[in-house]
Amino acid sequence: MVDEELRIGVFVCDCGLNIAGSVDTEEVRRFAEGLPDVVVAVRNRYTCADPGQEEIKKNIEEYKLNRVVVASCTPLLHEKTFRDCISEAGLNPYLLEMANIREQCSWVHLHDREAATQKAKDAVKMAIARARYMSPEEEIKIPVTDKAMVIGGGIAGIQAALDLADAGHQVYLVEKQPSIGGIMAQLDKTFPTMDCSI
Amino acid sequence: MTDVGRHPRIELMTLSEVEEVSGYIGNFKVKVRKKARYVNAKECTACDKCAEVCPVVLPDEFQQGFSSRKAAYIPFPQAVPAAYLIDMEHCLGNNPIACSKCLDACDKQCIDLNMEDEIVELEVGTIIVATGMEIYDPTPLDEYGYTRFENVVTNIEFERLICGSGPTDGNLVRPSDHQTPKRIGFIQCVGSRTDNRGNPYCSNVCCMATVKDSLLIKEHHPDAEVYVFYMDIRAFGKGFEDLFRRSKEEGVHYIRGMPGEITEDPTTKNLRLKVENTTAGRVEEYELDMVVLALGLEPKQDLRHLSSLLNLSHTSDGFVMEAHPKLRPVDAPTPGIFFAGCVEAPKDIKDSVTQAGAAASRSSIILNAGTITGEALKAVIDLDKCTYCGVCAKVCPYGAITVDVKGKTEARVVAAACAGCGTCAAECRFDAITMQHFSDEQIMAQIDAALEEEPEKKIISFLCNWCSYAGGDLAGVSRLQYPANNRFIRTMCSGRVDEKFILHAFEKGAPIVLLSGCHIGDCHYIDANQWTKRRAEKLWSRMEKLGIRPERLQLEWISSAEGARFARIMRNLEEMRQKVTPEEIEHTKKALARYRMSKKSAKEPDEPAEETAAETAQP
Numbered sequence: 042m043v044d045e046e047l048r049i050g051v052f053v054c055d056c057g058l059n060i061a062g063s064v065d066t067e068e069v070r071r072f073a074e075g076l077p078d079v080v081v082a083v084r085n086r087y088t089c090a091d092p093g094q095e096e097i098k099k100n101i102e103e104y105k106l107n108r109v110v111v112a113s114c115t116p117l118l119h120e121k122t123f124r125d126c127i128s129e130a131g132l133n134p135y136l137l138e139m140a141n142i143r144e145q146c147s148w149v150h151l152h153d154r155e156a157a158t159q160k161a162k163d164a165v166k167m168a169i170a171r172a173r174y175m176s177p178e179e180e181i182k183i184p185v186t187d188k189a190m191v192i193g194g195g196i197a198g199i200q201a202a203l204d205l206a207d208a209g210h211q212v213y214l215v216e217k218q219p220s221i222g223g224i225m226a227q228l229d230k231t232f233p234t235m236d237c238s239i
Numbered sequence: 240m241t242d243v244g245r246h247p248r249i250e251l252m253t254l255s256e257v258e259e260v261s262g263y264i265g266n267f268k269v270k271v272r273k274k275a276r277y278v279n280a281k282e283c284t285a286c287d288k289c290a291e292v293c294p295v296v297l298p299d300e301f302q303q304g305f306s307s308r309k310a311a312y313i314p315f316p317q318a319v320p321a322a323y324l325i326d327m328e329h330c331l332g333n334n335p336i337a338c339s340k341c342l343d344a345c346d347k348q349c350i351d352l353n354m355e356d357e358i359v360e361l362e363v364g365t366i367i368v369a370t371g372m373e374i375y376d377p378t379p380l381d382e383y384g385y386t387r388f389e390n391v392v393t394n395i396e397f398e399r400l401i402c403g404s405g406p407t408d409g410n411l412v413r414p415s416d417h418q419t420p421k422r423i424g425f426i427q428c429v430g431s432r433t434d435n436r437g438n439p440y441c442s443n444v445c446c447m448a449t450v451k452d453s454l455l456i457k458e459h460h461p462d463a464e465v466y467v468f469y470m471d472i473r474a475f476g477k478g479f480e481d482l483f484r485r486s487k488e489e490g491v492h493y494i495r496g497m498p499g500e501i502t503e504d505p506t507t508k509n510l511r512l513k514v515e516n517t518t519a520g521r522v523e524e525y526e527l528d529m530v531v532l533a534l535g536l537e538p539k540q541d542l543r544h545l546s547s548l549l550n551l552s553h554t555s556d557g558f559v560m561e562a563h564p565k566l567r568p569v570d571a572p573t574p575g576i577f578f579a580g581c582v583e584a585p586k587d588i589k590d591s592v593t594q595a596g597a598a599a600s601r602s603s604i605i606l607n608a609g610t611i612t613g614e615a616l617k618a619v620i621d622l623d624k625c626t627y628c629g630v631c632a633k634v635c636p637y638g639a640i641t642v643d644v645k646g647k648t649e650a651r652v653v654a655a656a657c658a659g660c661g662t663c664a665a666e667c668r669f670d671a672i673t674m675q676h677f678s679d680e681q682i683m684a685q686i687d688a689a690l691e692e693e694p695e696k697k698i699i700s701f702l703c704n705w706c707s708y709a710g711g712d713l714a715g716v717s718r719l720q721y722p723a724n725n726r727f728i729r730t731m732c733s734g735r736v737d738e739k740f741i742l743h744a745f746e747k748g749a750p751i752v753l754l755s756g757c758h759i760g761d762c763h764y765i766d767a768n769q770w771t772k773r774r775a776e777k778l779w780s781r782m783e784k785l786g787i788r789p790e791r792l793q794l795e796w797i798s799s800a801e802g803a804r805f806a807r808i809m810r811n812l813e814e815m816r817q818k819v820t821p822e823e824i825e826h827t828k829k830a831l832a833r834y835r836m837s838k839k840s841a842k843e844p845d846e847p848a849e850e851t852a853a854e855t856a857q858p
Contacts, residue, residue, distance in 0.1 A: 115708075115712045115715075116729070117704070117708070117709060117712060118563075118566075118712075135615060135675075135676055141712075141727070143715065144711065144712040144714075144715030144716060145711050145712065145714075145715055145727055146715075146723075148715035148716070148718055149714055149715050149718070149719060149720055149721055149723075149806070150720065150721075150723040151718065151720060152720070153723055156722075156723035156724070157723055159723070160723045160724070160725075160726075163688070163689055163697075163726055164726070164727075166688045166689075166691070167684075167685045167688040167689050167726065167728070169688070170684035170685055170687065170688035171681045171682075171684055171685050173684060174678060174680040174681040174684055175676070175681065178615030178675050178676055179615060180612040180613060180614060180615045181612070181613045181615070181617075181654050181655065182610045182611070182612055182613075183263075183264075183265050183266065183610060183611050183612070183613050183655050184265065184266070184609070184610050185264075185265035185266070185364040185605060185606060185608060185609055185610060185611055186265060186266055186267075186362045186363055186364040187364060187606050187609070188361070188362065188363045188364060188606075189363055189364060189365045189366070189367065189602050189606060190267070190269055190361065190363040190365075190366045190367070191366075191367045191369055191579075192257055192366065192367070192368050192369060192370055192545070193368065193369035193370035193371055193580070193582070194243070194251075194253070194369075195369060195371045195580060195581075195591075196580065196588050196591050196592060196595070197369040197371070197579035197580025197581070197582075197591040197592070197594060197595040197598075198367070198369035198370075198371075198579065198580065198595070199240060199243055199595075200579070200591070200592045200595035200596060200599070201367045201369055201579045201595040201596075201598050201599045201602075202243060202246075202249050202367075202599075203242055203243060203246065203249070204595065204596055204599030204600070204603075205367075205599045205602060205603065205606075206246045206247075206248040206249045208599065208603045208607075209248070210248065210602075210603065210606050211248050211250070212246075212248060212249045212250070213249075213250050213252060213271075213361055213363065214243060214249055214250070214251050214252065215252045215255045215256070215257060215271055216251070216252065216253045216254075216255060217254070217255065217256055218253065218254070218314065219253050219254050219276065219313075219314050219318065219324045220253060220313075220314045220315065220318035220319055220320070221240055221243060221251065221253065221319050222240055222315070222317075222318070222319070223371050224371060224372075224374070224395075225588060226240070226301075226315065226317070227301065227303075227395055227398055227399065228398050228402075229398045229399075229401050229402035229403075229405070229455065230451070230455060231451070231588055232447060232451045232478075232482060232587075233478045233482070235451075
C-alpha cells in the first residue's frame with residue numbers, strides 16, 4: 042500500500058434506468074459512503090456524459106481524491122473514458138477502478154432488485170478494496186513500423202490497400218491466388234452502376 | 240485492380256500465404272510464403288505464346304469450368320499482375336522429352352520451371368484481414384439436382400454465362416444444348432436461412448444479385464420468362480427497392496414459395512418444379528429451361544488457420560468476431576488488426592468498399608501516430624526475490640523474459656514485448672514478479688471483500704478480460720438472466736490466476752470457484768491459457784489430497800461470443816453451490832489453513848518446495 046492517506050471517491054451511475062431500473066443506486070451510494078477510506082460518494086444519472094465527468098473532476102479537486110471508483114457499465118466500454126477523465130483532473134489514469142453494475146448486474150438480474158442491489162454493493166466494495174492497492178503507473182511508448190499488410194486481394198483488400206497507400210503508407214498486399222480480384226472479378230455487371238466489375 | 244499493380248507504395252504479393260505472425264500492434268513480424276509462379280512476372284508480357292504451345296488442357300476455374308485453359312495460363316484476361324503462370328501440378332515438366340515447349344516459345348526467356356517457393360519476413364505496424372468468403376456448395380441439397388441436372392446452375396456460373404468476357408461471349412445459353420433458355424427460374428436462399436444443410440443466417444447479397452440478374456436477362460432477351468422463387472425479398476439498401484420494382488415492372492415473376500424438388504425431363508433436359516405459391520394459396524407447377532440456384536455465402540474453409548495465427552475469434556456463424564459489434568465493427572479484438580469485407584460477414588461490394596475504407600482509416604491512425612502507448616500492465620521482477628529458476632522465461636508466451644539459469648542472473652523483462660498476461664507472476668513461486676495494475680494484493684483484496692459477508696452463499700469467478708469477461712458482458716447486453724450470487728474478478732488472462740488466489744477464496748469460505756478463460760487455441764496471449772489448464776489440473780489433484788472435492792473448482796472456456804453459455808454456466812454453478820454443505824466449507828477452511836502453514840515451513844532451506852505446473856509440464 043502506498044504511504045499517502047487514501048482518499049477514495051465513488052461515483053455510482055444510474056445509466057438512466059439501465060442500472061437504476063433494477064439496482065437501488067441510492068442505496069449503493071449510501072453503502073459506498075460508509076466504507077473506509079471513502080471520502081465522497083456521488084450518484085449520477087449518466088456518469089459517462091459530460092456533466093457526470095465534470096462531477097468526477099470537481100470532486101477530485103474538492104476532496105483531493107487519490108483514487109476514483111466508478112460503478113457503471115463494463116470497463117471494456119468506458120474504462121478509457123474515465124481514465125482520460127481523471128487524467129484531465131491531474132490523477133494518474135491507473136488510479137481508476139470500475140465496478141461493472143450494468144452488463145454483469147442490473148441487466149442480468151432484472152427481476153430481483155434486492156439481490157441485484159446486494160451484488161452491486163459487493164462489486165463496489167471489491168472495487169474499493171482493489172483501488173486501495175492501486176498505484177500510479179507509467180505507460181511505455183512503443184515505436185510503430187509505418188507499413189501495413191493487407192491479407193486478401195478481393196474488392197475489400199484492394200480498396201483497403203489503395204486507401205492506405207494513397208494515405209502515404211507502404212502496403213504489402215498478400216493474395217493467395219495468382220491474380221487479385223477475388224470473387225468480384227467473376228461477377229458480370231454490378232449494381233447500381235451496372236458496369237463491369239473489373 | 241490495375242491501380243494496385245501500378246501504385247508505387249503497394250507491393251503486390253500473389254500466390255502468397257501468411258505462415259507465421261508474431262509481435263504486437265505497431266510491430267508485427269509476418270512470415271509469408273511466396274509460391275513459385277515459374278514465370279518471371281516482371282518480364283512476362285502476357286503474349287500468350289506459352290499457352291499456345293502448352294499441350295495440357297484443363298478446365299478453366301475462372302469460367303467455372305465452362306471453358307478450358309492450359310497448364311501455362313493467365314487466370315483471366317484482366318488479371319493483375321498481367322502475367323502468366325505454370326500450373327505445376329499438371330505441367331508435364333521441363334524434360335525435353337516430356338515437354339518444355341513453353342520454354343522454347345517464350346521469347347523473353349521468363350519461364351523457369353525450377354523456380355522455388357520463397358519465404359519473406361516482413362515487419363508491419365498493422366494488418367488488415369480481407370480474406371473474403373466462400374460460396375455455399377449446393378451438392379448436399381440433392382433435391383435441386385445440381386450434380387445431376389446440367390441445366391441447374393449456380394449464380395456464379397450464371398454470372399460467367401451472361402458475362403461479355405465469359406465462355407459464351409455473353410450469349411446466355413443453357414449448358415445441355417447451348418440454346419438460349421426462354422424460361423429461367425431462380426431459387427433463393429440456397430444454403431441460407433436454414434437450420435439443416437446450410438447456414439442459419441441470411442447471406443445478405445443473394446436477393447439483390449438475383450434481382451440484378453433478372454434485369455440482365457431481360458436486357459439480353461426481353462421475351463424471356465423469369466421466375467424467382469423466394470421466402471422473402473430483402474431489398475433493404477439504398478436504391479435496392481427501386482431495382483426490385485424495376486425488375487417486377489419488366490415482367491419478372493416473383494413467386495413466394497420454395498420448390499420442394501426439381502425433376503428433369505430426360506429428353507428435353509427441361510426442369511420441372513412444384514411449388515406452393517403462398518401468396519396465391521395454391522400449388523403450382525413450372526417447366527423451365529434453366530434453373531439458377533442463388534447460393535449463400537459462408538466463411539472460408541481456411542479461415543480457422545489464419546485466425547489461429549492472428550489470435551482471432553469467431554462468432555457463432557463462423558465469421559470473425561469484431562472488438563465490438565456496434566462501436567468497433569472493423570477492429571479485431573487484437574490491437575492493430577482490422578477487418579474488411581466478407582471475412583467479417585456476408586456483404587455486397589458497396590459495403591465491402593465502405594468497410595475497407597474504414598479499416599484503412601483505422602489502420603492509418605496507428606501508422607500516423609509513429610508511436611503507441613502500451614498499457615502499463617507489464618511484469619516487474621523483484622530482483623531480491625528472484626532465484627533465477629527460469630520458470631517465468633519458460634512460461635512467457637512472448638519470450639519477453641530472459642534469465643540465465645546457469646549464470647545465476649536475475650530475470651529481465653523486455654517491456655515492449657511483454658503483453659501483460661501475468662502467467663509468469665502466477666507461476667513464480669517466490670512471488671518475485673509483480674503485475675502492474677493486477678497485483679497479488681489487489682486481487683487478494685477483491686477476494687476478501689467479496690467474501691467478507693455470507694461467503695457460503697457466493698461464488699467467486701475469475702474471468703479473463705478478452706473472452707470470458709466479454710462473454711459475461713454479452714450475456715448482459717442480451718439480458719440473459721442468471722442467479723445473482725456470483726462475484727467476478729477480472730484478470731487480463733486466465734493465466735494470471737495464481738493458485739493462491741483460488742485456495743485463498745476456498746479458505747475464506749467460497750463454496751465454488753470458477754476459473755474461466757478463452758477457449759484453448761483462442762487465447763489472447765498465444766497459449767497462456769494452456770498454463771491455466773495445467774494449473775487447474777494440478778490444483779484438482781492437490782484438492783483431492785486435502786479432502787476437498789475437486790468439482791468445487793470449475794474450469795470453463797467461454798468466448799466473448801458465448802453470452803448464452805456464460806449465463807448457462809452461471810446457473811450450473813449455482814446448482815453446484817447448493818450441494819456444498821456448511822460442514823464441507825468448514826472442513827476446507829481448516830484443511831487449507833493447515834496446508835498453508837505446512838507450506839510455509841516447507842520453504843525452509845534445503846527443503847524441496849512443491850513444484851509448480853510449469854516445472855512439471857510442457858504445454
